[in-house]
Amino acid sequence: MLLLNFYAGAQQIALLKYRGGGDWYANPTSLPNLIKFCNKELKTDLDLTPATVEVGSKEIFNYPFLHMTGHGNVSFSDAEVKNLRKYLISGGFLHIDDNYGIDVSVRREMKKVFPELDFVELPFSHDIYHQTFNFSNGLPKIHEHDNKRPQGFGLIYKGRLVCFYTYECDLGDGWEDASVHGDDESTRLKALRMGANIIHYVFTN
Numbered sequence: 532m533l534l535l536n537f538y539a540g541a542q543q544i545a546l547l548k549y550r551g552g553g554d555w556y557a558n559p560t561s562l563p564n565l566i567k568f569c570n571k572e573l574k575t576d577l578d579l580t581p582a583t584v585e586v587g588s589k590e591i592f593n594y595p596f597l598h599m600t601g602h603g604n605v606s607f608s609d610a611e612v613k614n615l616r617k618y619l620i621s622g623g624f625l626h627i628d629d630n631y632g633i634d635v636s637v638r639r640e641m642k643k644v645f646p647e648l649d650f651v652e653l654p655f656s657h658d659i660y661h662q663t664f665n666f667s668n669g670l671p672k673i674h675e676h677d678n679k680r681p682q683g684f685g686l687i688y689k690g691r692l693v694c695f696y697t698y699e700c701d702l703g704d705g706w707e708d709a710s711v712h713g714d715d716e717s718t719r720l721k722a723l724r725m726g727a728n729i730i731h732y733v734f735t736n
Contacts (some may be wrong), residue, residue, distance in 0.1 A: 534634065534729070535722065536693065537587045542577060542578065543578035543580075543581065543593070543594060544562065544566070544577060544578075544581050544582070544594055544595070544596040544597070544598065544730075545581055545582040545583065545584045545591070545593075545594040545596070545597050545598070546562060546581055546582070546583050546584070546587060546597075546598055546599075546600075547584060547586060547591075547597045547598065547599040547625070548583055548584065548585045549585075549599065549601075549606070549607065549611075550586075550606050550607075550608070550611075551588050551599035551603070551604040551605045551606030551636065552603050552604045552606075552631055553603030553605050553632075554601045554602055554603055554630075555599070555600070555601050555651050556598050556601075557601050557602060557630050557703070558600055558630065558666065558703040558704060558707050560705065560706075560711065561600075561692045561703040561706035561707045562581040562598060562705070562706070563579065563580070563705070564580065564663065564707065564708065564723070565663075565706045565723060565726045565727070565730070566578070566579055566581065566707045567579065568649055568692050568706075568723045568727055569726075569727050569730050569731075572663065572724075572727055573663060573727055573731055574731070575734075576735065577730075579672065581598075582594060584597070585611075585644045586607055586611040586614065586615055586708075587608065587610050587611040587614050589614070590615070591615070591618045591623065592618060592621070592623070593673070594623070595622070595623060595624065595733060595734065596623075596624050596626065596733050596734075597618075597625045597626070597663045597701075597703075598625075598626050598628070599625060599626065599627045599628070599637075600627070600628045600629075600633075600703045600713045601630055601632075601633050601716070602613075602629045602630050602631055602632040603632055603633065603634045603636075604633075605633055605636040605637045605639075605640050606636070607640045607644070608641065609645060610642075611663065612644050612689065615644050615686070616644045616645065619644070619645075619686075619688065619693040619694065620688055620689075620693070623693070623694065624693060624694070624695075624733045625691075625694040625695075626694075626695050626696075626697070626729055627641075627694065627696040627697070627715075628694070628696075628697045628701070628702050628703045629696070629697065629698045629699070629700075629701070630704065631674075631676050631699060631701065634698060637696070637716070638650065638661070638688065639687065640668060640695075641682075645686055648686050648687070648688065649686075650684035650685065650686060650696060650731055651684060651685055651686075651687065652682055652683065652684055652685075653683045653684065653685050653692075653695075655668060655669045655670075656734060657683075658736070659683070659692070659695065659727065659728060659729060660683075660725075661728075662727070662728040662731040662732055663724075663727060663728060664724040664725070664727065664728055665732055666724075666725060666728070669681065669682075669683055670682065670683050670697055670700045670702075670725060671700065671705075671718075671721040671722065671725055672699075672700060672703075673700055673701045673702060673704055673705040673718060673721070673722050674700075674701035674704050674712070676701070678698055680699065680700040681697070681698065681699045681700035682697075682699060683695060683696070683698070683700075684696040685699060691736075692736070694716050694734075695729060702722050702725055702726055704722070705718060705719050705721065705722020705723065706719075706722055706723060706726055
């Protein structure tokens with residue numbers, strides 16, 4: 532069982548490296564910026580450098596929070612499916628941020644991990660939207676893709692949210708350096724605040 536303590540000293544979060552051809556390495560400045568924001572605004576003590584960990588590695592159990600993003604295809608082997616499931620039911624948490632283009636494959640692969648579960652859209656009243664920062668209308672819209680509203684989906688295992696999937700939102704782009712996408716400060720702040728809510732939720736639930 533992973534033991535999480537929000538204020539238990541320095542901890543490290545990780546970027547999930549997957550196979551299939553998708554650019555798992557997209558948004559290289561996003562997690563470092565989110566970590567800095569959380570350490571300043573939430574008084575966390577997260578390691579400033581996120582780790583990179585492969586889906587099938589036992590090293591994932593060293594990290595209470597995994598972040599996954601990209602544009603292309605996602606593919607998990609049977610061993611990776613087993614490893615990720617064990618991680619998630621043991622107390623780990625996966626945040627998937629669709630950077631545009633992974634929706635079909637990530638839903639397919641996560642169904643392998645939890646064949647008994649379906650992604651469900653979380654209501655705006657869910658605690659993840661009401662941590663340090665209040666998002667009464669759910670996820671903020673950071674980047675436009677297909678003129679769809681942003682949606683937050685969850686996989687809930689035995690009453691616990693184990694995976695949060697942010698779709699048509701692009702939080703990770705909003706976490707990046709301002710010079711990367713040219714987003715204004717208010718847009719970036721919304722993205723960082725929502726990201727901080729996710730971190731806070733993971734470490735306190």
